[in-house]
Amino acid sequence: MPRILIVEDEDIIRSAVRKLLQHAGYEVTDAVSVEEAVERDPDSFDLIITDLRLPGAAGTEMINRAPNTPVLIMTSYASLRSAVDSMKMGAVDYIAKPFDHDEMLAAVENILARRSPPESPATGDEAGGTGNEIDPSDIMYGECESIQKVFTLIRKVAPTETTVLIHGESGTGKELAARALHLLSPRASKPLISVNCAAIPESLIESELFGHEKGAFTGAVSARTGLIEAADGGSLFLDEIGELPAEAQARLLRVLQESEIRRVGSTQSRTVDVRMIAATHRNLKAMTRTGEFREDLYYRLNVMQIRLPPLRERRGDILGLARRFLARQAEKLGRRDLRLSPEAMQLLQRYRWPGNVRELENAIERASILADGDVIPPSVLDLDGDTDDEYIPDTLVEGNHEQMAPREPDSASDLSLEDYFQHFVLENQDRMSETELAQKLGISRKSLWERRQRLGIPRKKTSGS
């Protein structure tokens, strides 16, 4: 079991992070300051998570005190810059407060996965590995053909220096795909700096990205490194690139063309070595026609495009994703028997998911908290109306018959055979006769009838036989 040391002086945050990690199965020790952490033999841990601002020595001091252990820095957005600086000092990653539970768990999992192969515990020798043994499927889930194609593309493109433009609706996993591109690249041990262009005020974006010299504008009391420089040697992920104002687009083009950066208020350029990954949910090509986005920048960015399909186009993954999110919630809440009712599964499969995977993740989180018993009914999923009644489950598509046999559950969080039986019958009884249903399930008609009685799903009078 990986051991994690938390260094945080705020009681509420320390205790929340400790509980979260303990629920996720980690062994956790904590300390309120660097001084106290040093007494806990910090280099014997697999990971140290520390606040940046602490009474006494700063959190970054842990990087020196535990040279063989990865250090994850927690910081508020206001001190994002210091977090970036701390990465230059050797921290492996940073996480901005307020962070949600999944973000923290994902950051921890990523760091530990980079440190040691999944099966064998870390020996310490692997620290600082290139991370190239990682596969996109370790970072994001997807079995459908469309997402498998994305994985193949990531495997091929990641090791190159090519600029990548990721296109997809909100919540489809663009940031995860960018992370995969970085972690599978030779730059994996260097920083991945993620910037959401829509989240930074327009007046600040240039100085945030490109840095500025002292006195460049009112309030620029000292010179500052920009986020692009901070990503030097690593990758820069520019999310919502379509929101970048015109002046910043011009500066970015220069970075892409000449690998040079000029801080706001400076006449001198500096060379930077950054792999650029951009993402958008907008149609950049159309934006070039209206003059909202520079055409030359568009072509520079669009060397390789990865399209993340919306969830409604990969319905075969809905239940798999739901199971993963449910297992995570069940672990977090200590309710290991939580499972979806067949009706809830049906609703998940029929819903249109305008908010994509993020919406599914949120629906499962909410339902796990609201469900009174172990079985989650459709009502607590709180998905009203927006279902796609045209949808035909994959199992009914001609040629997909191998998917119709009941599968063995592959983990405690997977469907039980009973669940699968219920789900299959409810989904198909309107289209199939009892004989067909029994055949597909590999049981006799008598046994189908008995199971229907036991599970309280008697044969509908209207269904043909």
Ligand SMILES: Nc1ncnc2c1ncn2[C@@H]1O[C@H](COP(=O)(O)OP(=O)(O)OP(=O)(O)O)[C@@H](O)[C@H]1O
């Ligand atoms: N294939 C996947 N497997 C597991 N989790 C996923 C997958 N795709 C997305 N998620 C989860 O869904 C949430 C949204 O993903 P992400 O932030 O990468 O989407 P996005 O496309 O960048 O969204 P936005 O455009 O709104 O920033 C995250 O919590 C992420 O972990």
